[in-house]
Amino acid sequence: MATAKPSPQPIPRIAPREDLNPLRIAQIQFDMAAEYLKLDPGLRQILRSPKRVLEVSIPTKMDNGQVKVFTGYRVQHNVVRGPSKGGLRYHPNVTLDEVKALAMWMTWKTATVNIPYGGAKGGVICDPKRMSKSELERMTRRYASEILPLIGPEQDIPAPDVYTDQQTMAWIMDTYSMTKGYSALGVVTGKPLSIGGSEGRKEATARGVLVAVEEACKVKKIPFRGASVAIQGFGNVGSLVAKLFAEKKARVVAISDSRGGVFNSRGIDPLKAMRYKERAGTVVGMPGTSRISNDDLVTLKCEILVPAALENVITLNNVEQIKAKIVAEAANGPTTPHADEVLARRGIMLIPDILANAGGVTVSYFEWVQDLQSFFWPVEEVNAKLESVMRRAFLEVFESMRKHRTQMRTGAYVLAVGRVADAALVRGLFP
Numbered sequence: 001m002a003t004a005k006p007s008p009q010p011i012p013r014i015a016p017r018e019d020l021n022p023l024r025i026a027q028i029q030f031d032m033a034a035e036y037l038k039l040d041p042g043l044r045q046i047l048r049s050p051k052r053v054l055e056v057s058i059p060t061k062m063d064n065g066q067v068k069v070f071t072g073y074r075v076q077h078n079v080v081r082g083p084s085k086g087g088l089r090y091h092p093n094v095t096l097d098e099v100k101a102l103a104m105w106m107t108w109k110t111a112t113v114n115i116p117y118g119g120a121k122g123g124v125i126c127d128p129k130r131m132s133k134s135e136l137e138r139m140t141r142r143y144a145s146e147i148l149p150l151i152g153p154e155q156d157i158p159a160p161d162v163y164t165d166q167q168t169m170a171w172i173m174d175t176y177s178m179t180k181g182y183s184a185l186g187v188v189t190g191k192p193l194s195i196g197g198s199e200g201r202k203e204a205t206a207r208g209v210l211v212a213v214e215e216a217c218k219v220k221k222i223p224f225r226g227a228s229v230a231i232q233g234f235g236n237v238g239s240l241v242a243k244l245f246a247e248k249k250a251r252v253v254a255i256s257d258s259r260g261g262v263f264n265s266r267g268i269d270p271l272k273a274m275r276y277k278e279r280a281g282t283v284v285g286m287p288g289t290s291r292i293s294n295d296d297l298v299t300l301k302c303e304i305l306v307p308a309a310l311e312n313v314i315t316l317n318n319v320e321q322i323k324a325k326i327v328a329e330a331a332n333g334p335t336t337p338h339a340d341e342v343l344a345r346r347g348i349m350l351i352p353d354i355l356a357n358a359g360g361v362t363v364s365y366f367e368w369v370q371d372l373q374s375f376f377w378p379v380e381e382v383n384a385k386l387e388s389v390m391r392r393a394f395l396e397v398f399e400s401m402r403k404h405r406t407q408m409r410t411g412a413y414v415l416a417v418g419r420v421a422d423a424a425l426v427r428g429l430f431p
Helices: 022-037 041-048 096-112 133-147 166-180 204-220 236-247 270-280 294-298 337-345 359-373 379-404 408-427
Strands: 052-061 067-078 084-091 118-125 156-160 228-232 251-257 260-263 290-292 304-307 326-328 349-351
Touching: 022 041, 022 096, 022 337, 022 408, 041 408, 052 096, 052 133, 067 084, 067 096, 067 133, 084 096, 084 166, 084 359, 096 118, 096 359, 096 408, 118 133, 118 156, 133 166, 156 166, 156 359, 204 236, 204 304, 204 326, 204 349, 204 359, 204 379, 228 236, 228 294, 236 251, 236 270, 236 304, 251 270, 251 294, 260 294, 337 349, 349 408, 359 379, 379 408
Parallel strands: 084 118, 084 156, 228 251, 228 304, 304 326, 326 349
Antiparallel strands: 052 067, 067 118, 251 260, 260 290
């Protein structure tokens, strides 16, 4: 008697391997814009390469009396349109290529919103979650002293990023000022209000995301009120995105942090989530929610998906499963170039990072201007100016996309790279 043959199992679809090195991704994105603009090969080489790269050793005395040496970086990508500008991140996985990529993205971001800055970035390889406040202060001050020749209100202006905050900026500002012998308010942005910070800076990145998504909803004819929103990353930016979206009556159905996420189809109260995370150290386990993984959150059925954590969240491995109608990149570099193409083919609008999260650097610019003038604006004026900049930038990127018949990221890059290239050509080559 013949035995029945087992039914054939479906062959799993394996996505092609992608190069997830952030620097190569940033260069691919630049190259696409350079092709549209037909840039001269020499100019391409200039704009593709960082102007200056600094690696420093940061010997730090730990609380137990031992000395630990950390490695830090500061990269200035381009300064043809003004002083370089960019955040400082503390993370155990920081790499030089990542910092180079982030500096390049900052060049295009400041050009997208047309503010007179170039791009820079800093990073220190450390685990801030395992360090005391006094250890972080000593490490930060030593790092600031090591990069001091490169920074300054007219040279390079650091700001907060992943696992750095107002306090970090205050330490850098004080270290710089004590070395120079006078208080230099404009050396960093994202400072506390008491030492020259700007009203509205804390929520600026999130508010910029909100404005960009509101404009995208108009284009896609999606009512913002009641729209379902999933936010991957509930840190400095993601938590405030959730708060501002909820205030405008969008429905935040899922949020996550590095330990996992939570879901409630009827909506999650962001303020309750913030309080719970402050107590528990994570949103996981929040009452009234069910647990969800970060991977499942990204592919959740919703109108708006906001990646607000780190790079390479949307790749060829999951892009076909994305169900959102709008993806707003609150983080830097969360989508790979190949995934960009798939999202465009599927009709999903992606608001690229150099537009979506440019609210932070825009209000950093406002803070710098206020510091240089020693004249400060009320929060209503800051928010009104930010919204005006973001709405104008969205419309310019959208028009660039339509003109060149491409997707939103390339439209933004053509606009931004074109502005930087024009400035470089007008200034000429020294000597």
